Amino acid sequence: MIAAAVPPSVTQKVVKIISKVKSIQPSRLRISTDLSKEFGFDTVDLVSTIWELEKSFKIEIPDEVPLNTVGDFVEFVSYQTKKAS
Numbered sequence: 315m316i317a318a319a320v321p322p323s324v325t326q327k328v329v330k331i332i333s334k335v336k337s338i339q340p341s342r343l344r345i346s347t348d349l350s351k352e353f354g355f356d357t358v359d360l361v362s363t364i365w366e367l368e369k370s371f372k373i374e375i376p377d378e379v380p381l382n383t384v385g386d387f388v389e390f391v392s393y394q395t396k397k398a399s
Contacts, residue, residue, distance in 0.1 A: 320388055320389065320392040321392070324388060324391055324392045324395065325345075325388050327370065327371075328367065328384070328387050328388045328391055329343050329384060329388075331363065331366045331367055331370060332349070332363055332384060332387065335355075335359055335362050335363045335366065336349075336353055336354075336355060336359055338353055343384050344384065345383065345384050345385040345388065346383060346384070346385060347383055347384045348382055348383050349363075349382065349383065349384065350382065360381065363387070364381070367387065367391055371391055371394065371395055372398075373391065373394040373395065373398065374394075375390065375394075
C-alpha cells in the first residue's frame with residue numbers, strides 16, 4: 315500500500331508516464347494495477363517506463379528493483395526523490 319507521505323504530484327506524474335508508454339487512460343490505472351497482468355506490459359514496456367521515469371525525475375532505477383504495480387513505481391520514485399532532496 316502507498317504510504318501517506320507520497321506527494322500527490324509524484325503519483326500523478328508517475329501515472330501519467332505509465333499511461334503514455336502504453337496509451338492507457340490514466341483513470342484506468344490504480345495503485346494496485348499489475349501492469350503485466352492487467353495491461354500486457356512486457357519487458358520493453360517496463361524498460362521504456364523506467365527510462366522515462368529516470369529521465370523525468372532524474373533518478374536511477376536499478377534492474378533488480380521489483381516493479382510490477384503502479385504502486386511499486388510510485389513508492390520507488392517517491393523514495394528516490396526524497397533521498398535526493
